[in-house]
Amino acid sequence: MLFNAYFFDLDGTLYDTSCGMLDHINHLIDEWILRVLPMPRENVNSFRHDMFQKYGGTLPGLAVEYGSDYYASLRFCHDFRVEDFVSENPVLRELLLQLQGRKYILTTSYRFYAVRVLKVLGILDCFDGIIDAIDVFPTPKPAPEAFRRALQITAEPDVRRCVFLDDQPRNAAAGHREGFFSVQVGTEFAKDPLADAWIPRIEDLLSIPELF
Ligand SMILES: [Mg+2]
Structure with missing residues (x-):
């Protein structure tokens, strides 16, 4: 076996963003920003862009720079029924069961939300951490x-x-720089030149020759 372990991003990687769940989370993040830091709503996007560039995300930026309660913000932005957006994915489950090696989620979201998403997708028990x-x-x-x-x-x-x-192309590039075999998933963004492989959907994982 070439590889011992797999680190999967969650949002936009293990489910398609077209389901609207990420849009919903983004809406809740906007609401949280306005609670912590009153500003005209039209400034929220550029504020988020700054935080994304500087801290990799809005919520860590708010916590570091403005003393926002990080746990409370994560809870607030992930407090909804994930069943309204995603459903069981038996094809993905079959694929993960075939894939030899340890499997982890590496997400910038909240653990308890991740558990709920994996549960609804029917793949929680496929992961080691x-x-x-x-x-x-x-x-x-x-x-x-x-x-x-x-x-x-x-x-x-x-x-x-x-x-x-x-x-995310910049994450795929960063993974490559750190020494991982880096796979960019999805058609929303162009492939980063540093990504070692690209697949349109996570269900295409077994088509990457380097993994076998
Ligand atoms: Mg993602």
Whole structure:
């Protein structure tokens, strides 16, 4: 076996963003910003862009720069019925069961939300662990620290035998730089030149020759 372990991003990687769930989370993040930091609603987008560039996400940025309660913000932005957006994915389950090696979630979202999503998708028991926003605070992906922390938490000894999968080009590039075999998933963004492989959907994972 070439690879010992797989680190999967959650949102936009294990389910398609066309279901609207990420839009809903983004709406809740906007609401949280306006609670913590009253500003004209039309300024929210550029504020989020700044936080994304500086901290890899709005919520860690709000916590570091403005003293927002990080746990409360994560709870607020993920407090909804995930069943309204995603449903069971038996094809994905079959694929994960076929894939030899340890499997982890490496997400910038909240652990309890991730568990609920994986449960609804029918794949919670396919994973060996979850590394979430709190584990990597205040340096989420694409910061190198997030990847190093993930390897440390999971005690994976050799990054060259680890695969990383993510829908965001800059995360896929960062994973490659850290030494992972990096796979970009999805058609929403163009492939980053540093990504080692690209697949249109997570269900195409078994078509990557390097994994076998
Ligand atoms: Mg993602």
